[in-house]
Amino acid sequence: MRESVLRVVAVHPELLGTYGDFGNAIVLVQRALWRDIPAEIVEAKSGEPLVRGGDIYCLGGGEDGPQARSALELRSDGALASAISGGAALFAVCAGFQLIGESFTGPDGKRQQGLAILDMRTRRGPGLRAVGELASFASEDLGVDSMSRILTGFENHAGHSDLGAGVAPLGKVLRGVGNGSQASEEGAISGRVIGTYMHGPALARNPALADLLLSWIVGPLDPIEGEIEEETGSLRESVLFGVGDRRRARRRRSLFSKRPFGLRRRSGVAGE
Amino acid sequence: MALTMDPHVLARLSAGRLVALVSGTNGKTTTTKLLAAAVGTLSGVVTNEGGANLPGGLVAALAGGSRGVPAVLEVDEGYLGMVAEVARPHVIVLLNLSRDQLDRVSEVRMQADKWRAALSRLASARVVANCDDPLVVWAAGTAGSVTWVAGGQSWRGDSAGCPSCDGHLIYDSGKWACGCGFSRPEPDAWVEDGVLRMKSSRPGFSGDDVAAWPIRLPLPGRCNLSNAAMAISAAALMGAGVKEALSAIASISEVAGRYSLVQVDGVQVRMLLAKNPAGWMELLELLEETKRPSVIAINARLADGQDPSWLWDVPFERLADRFVVASGDRCWDLAVRLTYANVPHTTVPELSRALLSTDGSSIDFAGNYTAFQDLRRYLAGRRPAVLGNTSSQTPIATSTSSPLPGIIADHPGTDPEDRSSKE
Missing domain, CATH: 3.40.50.880 (Class I glutamine amidotransferase (GATase) domain)
Incomplete structure (x- = not known):
């Protein structure tokens, strides 16, 4: 330590x-x-x-x-x-x-x-x-x-x-x-x-x-577990895929028009 | 923008009346309402109370009033120079300048320079300016006549550097100065322990006289005492009696829904608005007066600015002694910020559910621009259900039937009430 x-x-x-x-x-x-x-x-x-x-x-x-x-x-x-x-x-x-x-x-x-x-x-x-x-x-x-x-x-x-x-x-x-x-x-x-x-x-x-x-x-770090990782995941999904704001997401183009790297929109947690 | 404005229309509608313009990053709507009430003690008054502060909104407000009646108008910071040039105001109130919507508005220093250039061409206007804000003092430096009001400044993130020479501003017990000589002017009006003190701004006063009036203001917080001091100083220049003006503002308890108390299924909600770090600095002072749970809603739509990075400029650490519900389109940005600030919280994107997600029977709601409008519209939409006395029929049970709108503001200057009527 x-x-x-x-x-x-x-x-x-x-x-x-x-x-x-x-x-x-x-x-x-x-x-x-x-x-x-x-x-x-x-x-x-x-x-x-x-x-x-x-x-x-x-x-x-x-x-x-x-x-x-x-x-x-x-x-x-x-x-x-x-x-x-x-x-x-x-x-x-x-x-x-x-x-x-x-x-x-x-x-x-x-x-x-x-x-x-x-x-x-x-x-x-x-x-x-x-x-x-x-x-x-x-x-x-x-x-x-x-x-x-x-x-x-x-x-x-x-x-x-x-x-x-x-x-x-x-x-x-x-x-x-x-x-x-x-x-x-x-x-x-x-x-x-x-x-x-x-x-x-x-x-x-x-x-x-x-x-x-x-x-x-x-040096090497232990992972952090708990709320922050879930919240950060929801934040990242909402800004990357627009699922944080479903009402608007329908109206705007997807972030990745060509969906590179096989990314798919995951089932929305953030939009709940 | 739909209302591309012919400047001649604004010039024609402004001619033949006393005009006061109110501008700044924060406090425009409140100060305009206070000033309109104060000027209203003299005569009728025309004002854009709904916050429609772009040229089109000003034209609409003026066209709706009788000829010759004084006008008290809130003006978007970016349009102040253009509007003042054609409206030939008697009084211009400059509240403050700080970072706001950086993704679409110019740098705040540049804004101060634009004001400064505009005021140099308006020698006849009498300026009421906040001497605690170095950017405002810089902007007002070219004006022909300035009444300095100690309007306060809790946020210093945009005024560490001297606007005149780029040197360091030194702050010391309410005053500030730079080595180049640029420094805080002595105020002509200030608030001390809830008492408004004014020097010589009234006819009949000599330069050394100071008069004192207690302020009775239902609006909470230090920032609103400052707004009142700015409004009363401007009203005096418009010819209003200070005593009468103070008594007129004593009946104002809400401003476009802000500071109002509403009941939502047995929960009393105090409605507050803050759009940027400077506004939040003032709001944190209000929230800290109690340990009530708070629901904070953040959006990042066009009218809010689409970059919520400013959440990291707000010292949310100060809310660590209470429970917070993060809500709005950008609830996860806020939730992450609150976790790093060690603030206990939960995240409920839907506003209607968020209000009922605390244990409190009395809570504070704080939203930025469109989040606040969302809540107002939600409350307006559910009123019939409340009157129908079956709370189970209120739309909050199912989010799909929520009356929350899908698309909101195109600009803060457009009237939110007009927008809601279209839906």
Whole structure:
């Protein structure tokens, strides 16, 4: 059993937390605590030196101005990159995902230098903002339940991110835009770094990802049993298949028009 | 949008009358109702009480009133500049700005910039603005005349950075300031222990005079005292007497169903609405006054914003001392959030059953926009069954016969009552 407290650092929550992204830190800590692993959230406010000694760092989504400011601070501070090379994990969402790459587009439309933790370049996409449900099929097996390989989130961004040769996508887009690349890639995974356009409570919707991050730090994990897994299953069904809202589900197209991977709508629990 | 509006129509209907516009992320409908009651002590008043706050709704409200009668109009944040330019208001009330429906509305900082640009072109309008909200203060900075009201701000998630220079805002005992000099203006009106205090906003007052009036307000909560202070300050600028205005708002106990008490099969339900993190911060204060069970219903339809990620911005941890029923289209998003917040709860998607799923004889219902309208419509639909005095015939027993509507709002600005009549 681990003796030291697992430290989950929410980086610049007042700059990078537009879409409830602080929730990812809550999810990580709760899933550790439920397994009797002592854990705590540490808030790393902007304007102060970044907290050293964190186990998992979380970066959230944010508007263009705050994103650029956060990137500038983190780059001159330097502690995030050295924490990652020292074995810490990183979960970066949306604007936070963009800023850990080599470059991204700033509020003035000009190229900004990123933290270069990932070999990735983000530019403004050619079309409209990508806004809506995002689903992808994870590049690696995330758990015993094959359903957990379907990743689900909500995206709201204008950037297109091109991954370098050494970086794998987190998943392949089933619905939505994701990185906006030709190859329908979503997010990135490299070492102990995960980036994604699934903003907000991505780890609540995808607990397999949360457990992957935790396992990188504490090793193999016991499964969590009980209400949360059932509730999460119902949540995932409702957003992936629309069974949470039967009245509307009849009116709208199915999430997967081609039903890839042999997915079928399971008998509805959520719609009851 | 069906009612593409000819600005000339709005200009023509606004001409020849005193117009007050009320805008902001939260509290528009309530403040409009309070202000209309206060202005009503002078004369008749035209208002869009149902919350139809897009230009089409404003035209409909104005067209329904007599010429020359003052108008008190709630305006959607995004349309305030356009409406003000043609309606030439005497008074503009700016309540607050915070994140809301981010999947379809622009960034909140951008909204503040748009207000600021619009107000710079409206030198004749007198602005009543919340000096506790840095984004509102930034927006009102270009206005010709501002009455500052300490309207409060429990949610700071959108105002950590200085709107003027992007630096850090420092908050200290109700005040805030940035190193660049941008800081909270001294209020001209504020509420202290339920007493409204006003400086010099009335003719005949000198700058140092402060008058005090006790507020008797049936509407609960600190946010409604703030709404009242904003409304009374605006009413004074419209020519109403403060005393008369306060007595007029003392009879308002519900706003479009909000805060009303209803009986559902022996359960007394207090009906509350909150649509976004800032609204929830205020609502949590209300809920915390008791430990009553709460039914919380969340939808994510077009009028709500289709991304319920904001549930993670709300500190639901504060409800851990009571029992909660998660309901609505997105009940599972809420249920998961509540589990991570250690709040004891059950999940009942159907609203009608959810209300009866607690042990309480007296409960709070809190819904976001369309969830709240769903409940209102459900209550309206079952009224005949209640009058028929056989509760077993009420539709709640079978969900298939539930009068809950399948399709709801196209936009919060359209009148919910109009929509329900179509079904």
